[in-house]
Amino acid sequence: MQPDHARRPIWVCENGRIIFETFHPQAAQVADFLIAVSEPVSRPQIVHEYQITALSLNAAIANGIDVEQIIKVLRKLSKNVVDENFLEFIREKGKSTGKLRLILRDGRHFLESEDAPLLRHLCSNADVAACLVEELAQESHVVEVDSMKVEKLKLAAHQLTLPLLQEYEFRRDREDTNPQLAAVLRPTVYLRPYQQRALSKMFSVDDVAKSGIVVLPCGAGKTLVGIAACCRVGRRALVLTTTAVAVDQWRRQIQLYTSLPPEDVYTLTAEQKRPIEDADRRACIVISTYSMLGFTGRRGGDTQFILDQLQQLEWGLLVVDEVQVMPARTFRTVATMIKSHCCLGLTATLVREDDLIQDLHWLIGPKLYEANWQQLQxxxxxxxxxxxxxxxxxxxxxxxxxxxxxxxxxxxxxxxxxxxxxxxxxxxxxxxxxxxxxxxxxxxxxxxxxxxxxxxxxxxxxxxxxxxxxxxxxxxxxxxxxxxxxxxxxxxxxxxxxxxxxxxxxxxxxxxxxxxxxxxxxxxxxxxxxxxxxxxxxxxxxxxxxxxxxxxxxxxxxxxxxxxxxxxxxxxxxxxxxxxx
CATH class of the missing domain: 3.40.50.300 (P-loop containing nucleotide triphosphate hydrolases)
Incomplete structure (x- = not known):
């Protein structure tokens, strides 16, 4: 125990479990730190539980939080002396996290890193090497990836605990491949503080969008967060959701909240099939369902033509609504069949009754933000x-x-x-x-x-x-x-x-x-x-x-x-x- 333990708000266990007293005077600031570096386990009124994991550290480092800063804050806030073995675990994660990037450029995928030895170590793995178009050159910092094997590459890197970042410098993208989207939020639209915080995690660096997942309670405005992200990126966007009713709701919300002309909002459902006009040069938002894109049977000619358009185009942003359903075997290929620079997953319930929920961390990206239900209430x-x-x-x-x-x-x-x-x-x-x-x-x-x-x-x-x-x-x-x-x-x-x-x-x-x-x-x-x-x-x-x-x-x-x-x-x-x- 620290001499002044009564004035400190958390207890850090050897396994990374954190017990947090919410009645501490600086509880709000402490909660912001904990949600950035750990996974919430239980958050009733008085005492909260969090768990620091490899995935939560990946997300924290991807959001720009330095490893030594994490250790410093844990020591400052903890009632007990933090276990050195646990601190070494944090340092080890910091050595490789955030240094490998998967980039989409001119319709082709590339794996790159400023750390050439780390990239060479990753590419030496047989499963990773099988996903490459060519062998990595000596001291090279970039190598091309077979676009049909992107999902396998992400999984192999995840299994090696070398997560891949997907970031998009949207201001530098070329107009001929991904034209500017004429959409801004209307002046009357107000983003609530927690919505602004969620977006700030995605755009923590100016003009760079990070792939990842935002967790907000039902009714807290996830749709508006997704729409605001589309406007901020300002490039073609594809929105996937679960039902045709949800597709119509997204369409109406986009028209309500943004200046985007109605003719630039396309919906693809069983009853609505409008091809994208002048697709190569048109910036638009397309809304469809998982089942429309994930179906593997025979399709009608009109539907297949539109799907071919979606797969051939480059997309600035892929918004995955109700992202918890994506790990299902019938839907997971959707994330890689679409050529998107950046992916934003939205959900209220990052839980499944199987073990597939963990796959979202490599299919989509790290968790960027999670709100506290009771606080919003x-x-x-x-x-x-x-x-x-x-x-x-x-x-x-x-x-x-x-x-x-x-x-x-x-x-x-x-x-x-x-x-x-x-x-x-x-x-x-x-x-x-x-x-x-x-x-x-x-x-x-x-x-x-x-x-x-x-x-x-x-x-x-x-x-x-x-x-x-x-x-x-x-x-x-x-x-x-x-x-x-x-x-x-x-x-x-x-x-x-x-x-x-x-x-x-x-x-x-x-x-x-x-x-x-x-x-x-x-x-x-x-x-x-x-x-x-x-x-x-x-x-x-x-x-x-x-x-x-x-x-x-x-x-x-x-x-x-x-x-x-x-x-x-x-x-x-x-x-x-x-x-x-």
């Missing part, structure tokens, strides 16, 4: 949500069937879990509770979203209550009509959504969620659904500053496996400081 940028888990007893008949299904010889083994899930979802007591909550909040004048992954219950329950529903079988036109009526009409106060509404749907008027069926223990889905009501709410007679103005109900069947899944689903939000009652 306290500052009024997010709604104050009350999270409630409602336990419902199973009816006698349903509970009997549930218990018998576990080992019934009449039910195939592969179907037992499915049958049990259907029984706890269709529990009559649960559905009655849901109906009560809907009617109670409708009488208050609230706007309610009911989530159900079970499509049968979704449709049947919505029809019985006379409410609209949206699922995969509802076409795009009808979806937009339902969402518009929910937003604007007092006659439509409740809608039922399947998992198609989990993300990338903007419904700022919604302030109540009732969840009756979910995808097992998915932490990401829980956070995304909460995010549908996180937009800041106007003050009403039912709310005042410091009081709850949004409600998230998770209705579960007692004494079933659903309780176990519900507990796991809540872990991410609990780590962000939310409490379930």
């Amino acid at each position: 306290d500052e009024g940028y997010l709604a104050r949500v009350r999270c409630i888990e409602v336990w419902c007893d199973m009816s006698t008949e349903f509970f009997t069937e549930y218990l018998q299904a576990a080992d019934s010889p009449d039910v195939p083994g592969s179907m037992r879990a499915t049958l049990q899930r259907a029984l706890w979802t269709c529990n009559p007591h649960k559905l009655k509770t849901c109906e009560y909550l809907i009617r109670f909040h409708e009488q208050r004048g609230d706007k309610i979203i009911v989530f159900s992954d079970n499509i049968f219950i979704l449709k049947d329950f919505a029809r019985r209550l006379g409410r609209y529903y949206i699922c995969g079988s509802v076409d795009m036109r009808e979806r937009m009509q339902i969402l518009s009526e929910f937003q604007e009409s007092s006659a439509c106060n409740t809608i039922f959504l399947s998992k198609v509404g989990d993300n990338a749907i903007d419904l700022p008027v919604a302030n109540v969620i009732v969840q009756i069926s979910s995808h097992y223990g998915s932490r990401r889905q829980e956070a995304q659904r909460l995010g549908r009501i996180l937009r800041p709410k106007p003050q009403t007679s039912n709310s005042s500053r410091g009081k709850f103005n949004a409600y998230f109900y998770s209705v579960v069947s007692r004494d079933t496996q659903e309780l176990y899944h519900a507990n796991r689903r809540q872990q991410f939000l609990v780590e962000q400081g939310y409490n379930y009652q």
Whole structure:
């Protein structure tokens, strides 16, 4: 222990775990430092936990933070004497991080470094050498990479703990290959302080854009951050998102926030296919979905022509919305099939139930910025949500069937879990509770979203209550009509959504969620659904500053496996400081 340990805010463990007392007088400045050099593990109200990892150090050094500066600040803030072995680990990471760059120039990829011995060491690896167009010349600082093998090169460098930086000097790019984009933010657009901080991490050096990931809560304005980045880079931009509804929302937000002419905003979906006119000389923003670019089957002639355009052009910026879905095997090739100088990933939930989330650090880049959910709530940028888990007893008949299904010889083994899930979802007591909550909040004048992954219950329950529903079988036109009526009409106060509404749907008027069926223990889905009501709410007679103005109900069947899944689903939000009652 340091003699003045009581005045110091953190404890640094031998394994890089950091315990942070948030009641320290300089807590805000300490938190900014910790989020820059480490990964947040848990951030409730009083004590936060962070973890310094190789990836977090890569991100810190890429953002221009010197290794010795990190060590100096850790020693200054720590209550205990920081372990020397851990400090040596930090120094070792600093020797190679930030010194290797992957550059796109005239449609060709190059690997370069000012440290010729380090570049030679990397290229001596067999997996790396297989990705090169030619052998690295002696004492050379640059070598060409096969553009079809960029993903393999990134993975090989990551496995050697020699991460590659992707940076873009956008002011120096040539007009003939990447023309200037005539887009600036409108004078009335205001960037919130945390949005400005996120952008400052991406553009920490003037006229240089860094590839990486920005993590902001749902409803905190990730779309505006992406649009502002497109305007700052000022070159062709390609935006990828998850659904056609999200594509339309991006299009409308670009037209709302920027001066870009509508004819320079292109959308590529199953229903909208407009080729880029005069593609070689036109600066534009194209918005599409992962599935449109990642689909490997046969395509129509119009679609294939547009995709060929996208792959042939150079893009100044690739914006990857809901970036947590990109590591999926069907989508990950999208990041390398597009020739982009820089890539910005946006997400609220940098979590997956598999181990693929770590792949984003080499597919996209390091985490540039992550906001604190509770801090944004306290500052009024997010709604104050009350999270409630409602336990419902199973009816006698349903509970009997549930218990018998576990080992019934009449039910195939592969179907037992499915049958049990259907029984706890269709529990009559649960559905009655849901109906009560809907009617109670409708009488208050609230706007309610009911989530159900079970499509049968979704449709049947919505029809019985006379409410609209949206699922995969509802076409795009009808979806937009339902969402518009929910937003604007007092006659439509409740809608039922399947998992198609989990993300990338903007419904700022919604302030109540009732969840009756979910995808097992998915932490990401829980956070995304909460995010549908996180937009800041106007003050009403039912709310005042410091009081709850949004409600998230998770209705579960007692004494079933659903309780176990519900507990796991809540872990991410609990780590962000939310409490379930």
